[in-house]
Amino acid sequence: MWVFRLFGALLVLVILGVAGLWAAWGQNLPSVSDLDVLEFSGQTRVYDRTGQLVGTLTPSLSSGSGENRNLLKLGEISPWLQKAVVTSEDRRFFEHHGVDYIGIARGLVKGLLRNDLEGGSSITQQVVKNTLLSDLQGARTPERKFKEALLAYQIDRSFDKNKILNSYLNVVYWGDGGRTDIVGAGTAAHAYFRKNAADLNLAESVYLATIIPAPNRRYKEFKAYRPLMKSLLARMVEDGRVTQAEADAAWKTEIYPAGWRIGWGPDGTVRTATLERPDRLQENINIMEARGGESRFRFQHYLQAVEKELLPLIGRKALYGGGQIYTGMSLQAQQSAEQASRQANNLPEGATMGIALVSPVNGEVLALVGQKLTAGRPSDWNNATQGRRQVGSAIKPLLYTLALQNKWKQSDTVLDAPIAGDYQPMNYDRRWSGRYVTMRFALDHSLNLPTVRIAQELGIEAFEDKLREMNFTVPKDAGLSLSIGTLEASPLQMASAYATFANGGLYYAPTLVRKAQDARGKLLYTRPAPKAKRIWDAQTAWLGLDMIRGVVNDLTEAQGGLATRAKIPGWDVGGKTGTTNEIKDLWFAGVTPTIAGAVWVGKQEGGAMPDWAYSGTVPTPVWQQAVAGALQGQPKATFQQPSGITYRVVRQVNMAFREAEADTAPVARNGDRSTAQGGGFFGRRQNSAPAPEPVPAPVEPEVLDPEPTPSEPVEPAPVEETVQEIPAALPADPEPLPEPSASDFPAPTPSAPEPAQPEPAAPEAVPPPEAPPVPVEDPSGTVEYEPEEPLPEDESFGEPPFDPDSSAPPLE
Numbered sequence: 001m002w003v004f005r006l007f008g009a010l011l012v013l014v015i016l017g018v019a020g021l022w023a024a025w026g027q028n029l030p031s032v033s034d035l036d037v038l039e040f041s042g043q044t045r046v047y048d049r050t051g052q053l054v055g056t057l058t059p060s061l062s063s064g065s066g067e068n069r070n071l072l073k074l075g076e077i078s079p080w081l082q083k084a085v086v087t088s089e090d091r092r093f094f095e096h097h098g099v100d101y102i103g104i105a106r107g108l109v110k111g112l113l114r115n116d117l118e119g120g121s122s123i124t125q126q127v128v129k130n131t132l133l134s135d136l137q138g139a140r141t142p143e144r145k146f147k148e149a150l151l152a153y154q155i156d157r158s159f160d161k162n163k164i165l166n167s168y169l170n171v172v173y174w175g176d177g178g179r180t181d182i183v184g185a186g187t188a189a190h191a192y193f194r195k196n197a198a199d200l201n202l203a204e205s206v207y208l209a210t211i212i213p214a215p216n217r218r219y220k221e222f223k224a225y226r227p228l229m230k231s232l233l234a235r236m237v238e239d240g241r242v243t244q245a246e247a248d249a250a251w252k253t254e255i256y257p258a259g260w261r262i263g264w265g266p267d268g269t270v271r272t273a274t275l276e277r278p279d280r281l282q283e284n285i286n287i288m289e290a291r292g293g294e295s296r297f298r299f300q301h302y303l304q305a306v307e308k309e310l311l312p313l314i315g316r317k318a319l320y321g322g323g324q325i326y327t328g329m330s331l332q333a334q335q336s337a338e339q340a341s342r343q344a345n346n347l348p349e350g351a352t353m354g355i356a357l358v359s360p361v362n363g364e365v366l367a368l369v370g371q372k373l374t375a376g377r378p379s380d381w382n383n384a385t386q387g388r389r390q391v392g393s394a395i396k397p398l399l400y401t402l403a404l405q406n407k408w409k410q411s412d413t414v415l416d417a418p419i420a421g422d423y424q425p426m427n428y429d430r431r432w433s434g435r436y437v438t439m440r441f442a443l444d445h446s447l448n449l450p451t452v453r454i455a456q457e458l459g460i461e462a463f464e465d466k467l468r469e470m471n472f473t474v475p476k477d478a479g480l481s482l483s484i485g486t487l488e489a490s491p492l493q494m495a496s497a498y499a500t501f502a503n504g505g506l507y508y509a510p511t512l513v514r515k516a517q518d519a520r521g522k523l524l525y526t527r528p529a530p531k532a533k534r535i536w537d538a539q540t541a542w543l544g545l546d547m548i549r550g551v552v553n554d555l556t557e558a559q560g561g562l563a564t565r566a567k568i569p570g571w572d573v574g575g576k577t578g579t580t581n582e583i584k585d586l587w588f589a590g591v592t593p594t595i596a597g598a599v600w601v602g603k604q605e606g607g608a609m610p611d612w613a614y615s616g617t618v619p620t621p622v623w624q625q626a627v628a629g630a631l632q633g634q635p636k637a638t639f640q641q642p643s644g645i646t647y648r649v650v651r652q653v654n655m656a657f658r659e660a661e662a663d664t665a666p667v668a669r670n671g672d673r674s675t676a677q678g679g680g681f682f683g684r685r686q687n688s689a690p691a692p693e694p695v696p697a698p699v700e701p702e703v704l705d706p707e708p709t710p711s712e713p714v715e716p717a718p719v720e721e722t723v724q725e726i727p728a729a730l731p732a733d734p735e736p737l738p739e740p741s742a743s744d745f746p747a748p749t750p751s752a753p754e755p756a757q758p759e760p761a762a763p764e765a766v767p768p769p770e771a772p773p774v775p776v777e778d779p780s781g782t783v784e785y786e787p788e789e790p791l792p793e794d795e796s797f798g799e800p801p802f803d804p805d806s807s808a809p810p811l812e
Contacts (some may be wrong), residue, residue, distance in 0.1 A: 043322045043741040046303060046683040048329040049364070049514075055303050059320045068184035074166040077185050078200035083241040084164060084209035085172075088232055090123040091239060094161050098124045098152035115602055124152040125169045130171045139505040174208065175215035178282035180377060182215070190288040191281045192219075192257045202246060203253035206232050222260055223273040258284055289377045299334055301370035301382045302327075306512050308385075314516060314524045322519040326363030326402060327512050333357050333595070338630025344622045347372060347601060348609040353619070354383030356510075358599040360499040362510025362530040365492065366595065366630065370689040381604070384491045387602055388473075390486035392615070393446045393585040394494060394578030397501070397551075399483050400443055401544030402466050403454050408667070410440045410547060410655045411648075414450035423480055425452055436668050440653055443547050444554050446562060446577070448484045453671030455483035469535055470497045470507050485580060494589045499596035501545040501574060502639060505536030536640035539658055545639060546656035548574035548590070554653060557616075565620045566590055568628045572639055575623070577615035582608035588620040593637040595630055599623040 044057040056591050059071060074082070092100050098120045121129070128151045155164060172180065174188035182191045185208075189197040193204050200208070211218040211226040218225045232248040242250075251268040258280040263272035289297075308329055310319055331418040337355045344353065355369040370382030382389075404410070413436035418424060425448050426432075432449055436687040455463060460482060464474045467482075472493060478486050489497075496510045508530050536544065552573050555561030562577045566588060575590020584606060589598040599619040603609065646659045650666075 031398065040293060042379065044320055044325060046306060046325045046327060048057060048331040048332070048334075052331050053332055054329060054334070055299050056326075057303060057307060057320055057325070059316070064566075068170055068187065070184060070186040071170050072166075072184070072186045072197055074162055074169075075198075077166075077169055077197045078189075078205055080202040080205035081197065081200050081208060082169070083236060084202075084205045085212070086123070087236045087239055087241055088128070088167075088209040089362065091235070093123050095357050096122060096156075098122065098156035099149050102623050111446075112730060121148075122152065124164050124770055125149070126157055127164060127167045127171060128152050128155065131167070131455070140630070149619075150611045168250070173215065174212065174214060175219055175281070177285050178279060179379065180285050181380075182281065182285070187285060191284050194254075194258065194284045194287070200240065201253065202250040203229075203255050206236075206250060207255055207257065219276060220278070222257065222262065223270050223464065226270050227442050238589075262653055266722075267673075286376045290375075297377050297654055298338070300378055301384060302329055302334060302365075302368045302512070304370075304380070304382060305365070305368055309512050310516060310643055314643070316518075318518060318524050323517050323524065325516045326514045328359065328366065328403045328514060329512070330357075330366040330630060332632070333367040333626075333630035336632075337369045337626040339629060340622050340626035341373040343625065344372065344601075344618075346618060346621075348603075348613045348618070349611060350603050351613075352379075352383065353622065354385075354491045354600045355597065355622065356384040357595055357630060358492070358499055358510055360502040360508075360591070360594070360596050360796070363496060363499070363510050364514075364530075365510050365512045367597075367626070368492070379604075383600060383604075387490050387600065388488040389490075389491050389585045389602060390458075390485055390580045391487050391494060391587055391589075392578030392580045392585060394576050394589045394598070395483070395485050396443060396446065396451055397544055397576050398466065398470075398497065399451065399455060399458075399550050400439060400547055401501075401536060401540060402463055403439065403458055404543045405540040406458060407661070408439065409661055409664070410543065411438055411650045411657075411666040413438050413666055413668045414442055414453050415668075416442070416447055416450050418449065419452055419456070419671060421612045423432060423452075425449065425481070425484060433714075435669075436665070438651060440547060440550055440655060441651075443576075444551055445484065445560065451483050452480050453669065455480050456671035457669055466535070469533065470500070471509060472497070485578060491589075491600050494587070494598035495596050498548075498575070498589045498591050498598065500535045501541055501548060502591040502593060502596055503541075504538040504640070504642065505534055505541035506532040507535045508532055509719065539644055542639075542642055542645055543656055543658070545574055545591070548576055550574075550653070550655075551576050561587065561621055562616045563590070563767075564712065565616060566624050568592065568624060568631065570636065571628075571631060575620075578621060579615045583611065583613050584608055585620045586613060586615045588615060588623045590623060590627070590666075592627060592631065593639050594634065594801050595627050597623060598628070659685075 045053055046055050046057060048054050070670060092102065094773065125148050128148050148780055169185040171184065173183055174185075174191070177183045177187075177191050182188050185197040185383050188208055189195055189200055189204075192208065193200065206229050210232055211224060215232065230251060233242070233250060236242045237244050237247050253268075254262070254264045256262055259275055259277040261272075261274045262270060263270055270429050291315070306325060308318065310325065337357060341353060341355060352372040353369070354371075355367065356365065357367040358365050368382065368384045370384045370386070371378040403412075414436060416427075416431060416433045416437050418426070427448050429448070437447065437450060439450075439454070441447075460478075460480055463482060464478075467474050467487065470493075472487060472489055474482070475486060475488065492510055496508065500507050511527060511529060511530070513525070516524045517525055529634075537540075549572065552561075552563045552566050555564070558566045563575050566573050566575050571592050573592055577590055578584070578587030578589070584602055586601040586609070590596070599622045601613075601619045601622070644659050645656055646662050647654055648655055649655075
């Protein structure tokens with residue numbers, strides 16, 4: 001009797017345990033109906049902001065970081081491969097109900113007795129892990145396993161076994177082809193054997209099945225893993241999936257996976273095996289992709305971003321169900337950005353990029369390019385939206401504008417000298433002037449030391465709060481290094497932040513989709529009216545804009561101008577370069593009156609780039625080409641200056657001021673809030689308070705965000721300060737600077753080039769261009785958009801509207 005009581009108690013405990021797990025992890029599970037992608041039409045059409053068709057959405061299945069859009073029906077996959085995979089991965093697949101408890105137990109026993117541990121996940125569980133739970137697939141946690149088992153059981157009840165097997169064969173990871181992951185049977189057949197999946201013979205199918213558990217390692221050691229093929233063939237005979245004669249014939253069949261030179265014996269033995277060209281995998285994939293034409297990959301990263309934005313809002317069935325999606329894409333801007341990426345021929349070897357362009361009017365994303373584009377299929381990873389890289393000096397305009405918000409002026413001066421304390425950043429060239437330079441000068445030359453002092457005086461916490469207002473994720477304990485670029489961000493985040501300079505200080509969260517409807521025209525989603533968040537008041541935004549316009553226009557390239565290559569003839573441009581330690585990341589972020597954008601260049605896997613790679617010569621021309629092409633043929637526009645702004649020429653540079661502050665004396669600052677003094681550029685001498693006492697420089701000073709000049713400067717600009725080398729140990733009490741004299745600021749001579757000046761007076765306000773889409777609010781709080789008039793064909797950037805069914809090559 002006690003046995004039954006014990007059994008009953010254990011049963012109650014198990015039920016309570018399962019109930020507890022269900023309460024904790026069983027809620028809000030993904031819908032198993034989302035797995036039904038193979039039945040979707042793939043004809044959901046996507047339109048740009050003018051109503052032009054730009055592409056269709058194709059269902060995909062993902063495995064790790066790769067996606068498979070070459071989905072095959074089960075009848076398009078060799079039956080030999082189907083049988084080999086089932087025997088290899090889940091022998092009881094057609095018998096269990098999603099989770100093979102017998103197989104798990106047998107695998108554990110075999111592992112303990114024979115030291116030959118088999119995988120415990122069924123094919124159905126693998127499908128769940130790679131699709132419905134892809135966000136958790138890397139975590140070996142009880143939560144993932146519990147959810148995996150529940151969903152596997154639901155899928156087994158909802159779909160027949162052939163449908164589940166079909167999904168698995170389309171999602172399984174078959175190795176790293178190089179630039180492209182090998183995902184799905186269709187790609188694997190082409191990569192390894194240069195044939196369609198339906199044409200694989202038994203020997204080739206068995207080979208592909210045996211490498212699934214560790215494809216990258218097993219591919220490179222053909223001879224070592226050859227015995228696994230014989231073992232798998234024996235199990236297939238045992239399970240009745242092939243005859244002994246078929247297995248014997250397959251064992252003797254000579255196969256040649258891509259890149260291998262193999263010497264075969266008549267009995268199926270391998271005499272020699274040499275991996276000569278592993279890059280043949282990617283070459284074979286390229287050949288497969290070329291058959292579909294490059295147009296298959298046009299606008300790929302924008303369309304993928306549309307999918308990611310809409311998927312949680314309407315679900316997979318609605319997303320791929322054959323309806324229509326209207327976006328904020330500018331087809332002209334997208335074409336221009338892709339052309340700029342293709343023609344970026346001066347990228348360092350192994351480098352890629354990300355480009356994002358947005359509208360300052362409402363935050364709509366005009367264009368996205370997530371990789372350096374080539375003739376083949378680009379990687380699925382979208383650097384424009386998914387990448388998070390340190391931004392370097394591209395962050396400085398945001399800090400300087402925060403200072404302007406706090407009633408600083410461009411003419412205020414900041415000490416260019418090492419700071420006190422343990423944190424010891426340096427200017428890029430490890431030199432410092434020991435003088436007070438204007439904020440404008442410090443930003444034009446991207447000086448780190450004055451920038452850090454600005455952050456000291458403002459308080460780094462205030463800067464962190466401002467960054468969070470713009471939806472940046474601020475790193476923990478970044479400290480003062482945040483002021484010179486340790487923030488990690490995507491090009492889309494940077495473009496949205498810089499848009500605040502062009503629209504009077506308003507931040508709009510970037511969006512892509514305006515509305516979506518199903519095949520019958522029923523509205524599935526419409527974007528709410530964009531909500532602006534005020535980041536800067538209009539005058540502060542204008543002053544910040546004036547400073548980044550100075551970065552582009554104050555200096556010639558010969559004088560050390562960092563962003564001169566961003567200029568667009570006939571358009572007003574402002575922006576800032578950015579470079580990080582060891583030249584791992586190169587940036588340019590900038591604005592025009594109607595477009596804000598950012599370009600990042602770096603290695604996908606991270607790592608240093610060569611010393612010749614400058615932010616002013618690598619990403620900046622890409623930005624210029626992309627934006628100039630997007631603006632081609634558009635009506636001219638200027639930035640709209642707010643009231644209360646005037647200009648003064650300071651040190652031969654025309655600077656914008658608030659009218660109330662234009663004639664007040666500049667303040668000299670050294671990073672200490674208690675020592676800021678007024679009374680002219682060197683008003684600090686009216687008070688004996690010294691600059692913070694420098695400390696000896698460490699052996700390895702931090703030089704975050706180097707900003708090298710593209711070429712050696714000629715005669716220094718009139719505002720240049722005397723430069724000193726940094727000594728091994730700074731004096732404990734530096735000598736006071738001499739009183740300034742006229743010789744400190746020599747007038748330019750005819751032989752010395754004068755710096756380019758911003759406009760000598762406030763730009764004349766002109767009516768703004770017609771806003772792209774004008775939202776019309778309705779009582780429900782949603783908006784409807786009237787499509788813009790598309791450009792005439794002869795003004796559509798050299799190309800007629802995109803027809804996805806056309807075989808014409810994309811814009812080059």
